[in-house]
Amino acid sequence: MSQLRFHTSDAAGVRFGIAPVWDTVSSLWVLRNAAGNPVHLPWIDRARQVVRRPEVAAAVRPLRELTRPRTWLPDFLTPPPAGPAVEFEEQLEQVAATPADVVVRDLLATTRRGPLGPFAEALRADPKALLPELVTAVRVWHEQAIAPDWPRMRALLEADIAHRAGQLAEGGAGLAIAGLHSTVRWAGDRVVSDDPWHLDYDLGGRGLALNPGIFTPQRVLWNLLEDSPPGGTYPVRAAATVWETAAPVPGDPLARVIGPGRAALLPLLESASTTTDLARRTGMSAGNVSQHLSALHAAGLVSRVRQGRHVRYRGTEAAAALLRAAHGT
Numbered sequence: 450m451s452q453l454r455f456h457t458s459d460a461a462g463v464r465f466g467i468a469p470v471w472d473t474v475s476s477l478w479v480l481r482n483a484a485g486n487p488v489h490l491p492w493i494d495r496a497r498q499v500v501r502r503p504e505v506a507a508a509v510r511p512l513r514e515l516t517r518p519r520t521w522l523p524d525f526l527t528p529p530p531a532g533p534a535v536e537f538e539e540q541l542e543q544v545a546a547t548p549a550d551v552v553v554r555d556l557l558a559t560t561r562r563g564p565l566g567p568f569a570e571a572l573r574a575d576p577k578a579l580l581p582e583l584v585t586a587v588r589v590w591h592e593q594a595i596a597p598d599w600p601r602m603r604a605l606l607e608a609d610i611a612h613r614a615g616q617l618a619e620g621g622a623g624l625a626i627a628g629l630h631s632t633v634r635w636a637g638d639r640v641v642s643d644d645p646w647h648l649d650y651d652l653g654g655r656g657l658a659l660n661p662g663i664f665t666p667q668r669v670l671w672n673l674l675e676d677s678p679p680g681g682t683y684p685v686r687a688a689a690t691v692w693e694t695a696a697p698v699p700g701d702p703l704a705r706v707i708g709p710g711r712a713a714l715l716p717l718l719e720s721a722s723t724t725t726d727l728a729r730r731t732g733m734s735a736g737n738v739s740q741h742l743s744a745l746h747a748a749g750l751v752s753r754v755r756q757g758r759h760v761r762y763r764g765t766e767a768a769a770a771l772l773r774a775a776h777g778t
Contacts, residue, residue, distance in 0.1 A: 450641060450642065451647060451648035451650070452639050452640065452648070452650070453639060453652060453657070453671070453679075454649075454650065455622075455638050456638075456652065459652040459656050459657060460622040460623075462657065464533070464657075464658055465613045465661075466531070466533045466658060466660050467534065467535060468529065469591070469595075469599070470537065470587065470591075471660060471665075472663050473591040473594075474515075474516060475516075475662055475663075475664040476492075476496070476590075476594065477509075478666070479664045480496050480497070481518055486664075488689040491692040492598060495594075508589040509586045511579075511582055511583045511586045512583065512586035514566040515569060517563075519563070521558070523555035523556050524555045525547040525552055525555045527682075528544065528672075528680075529680030531543075533610060534758065537591055541588060544584055545584045547580065549576040549577055549580075552580060553573050553576060556572065557573070601691060601725075604725040604728075605686075605687065605690065605691050606685055607723065607725075607726070607759070608687075609685045609686045610661065611721075611756070613625050613628070626659075629669055629681075630667075630668060630684065632644065632669065633669050642671070644668055652679050657679050658680040658681075660683075661683060662682045662684060663691060665683060666684070669681050669682065693730060702775050706775075708741075710733060711741045713731050713733075714731065714738065714742070715764055715772060717730055718768065721762065721763045723762070724739050724742065724762070727742075750768040750771065751763065
């Protein structure tokens, strides 16, 4: 069991963001353990083809060594997100700028779970010379294995953060943190985490950066070295849906009236969704989804509201009545 001790300012400093470098790095755990991650088999099948290409295998070898099973990741490799919408290159620049002494400290912290591998040992001996090679490995793996699917991954991550923002507004940091996972609970002035690491950590007024992870194992993973920015990664909600696509039911009477694309979208709009999220779930292009949403909005079947950088769409009561009539419910 671990505990994170909060001060008043820490509760006010709880924030959520997307960490694309985390999902890039942690995906290699899933690639090594397909049997334990059946929901990700569509991605695993594609990623296996990618990593078998000689030029990719050679480029990502340093990163694969650092993501061996049952090893700890050095904290500098997975920095907490600086904001809710950080981009991959921004985070990678942060990794590349890691001071040499921090690289060494974070690598040595991982040896509690096992000795350093050959590349990690060489990186510890000469961080300035070898850190660029590790950064290149992360970039190549992201470009080759993550970037093609990143829009659908990001849509799911954004939906999760929108849910957490609602919890923060409804019940504050206690409700939002307690909802991260069944192994985590809020206990007055601290967070208690049922995990095997036995950490006792005082946030010291620095707040806590949290990010959902597509490939995160079924527990919350903490980034809690004393000199590191405090952070945690938790499993994204509805991870099993990330590879799903929706198609109209053959013979759907609604499709004959409003068209198959719009008929596929309406049932998905029971909860507010972005264009990107709907494109991920239906397999349609974002442009096609946008056209269908415009038509549905003009017909009074969809409402829309802007939240920050995003516009979220939701079916109206008229849409719900239409669905009930079409399906005889």
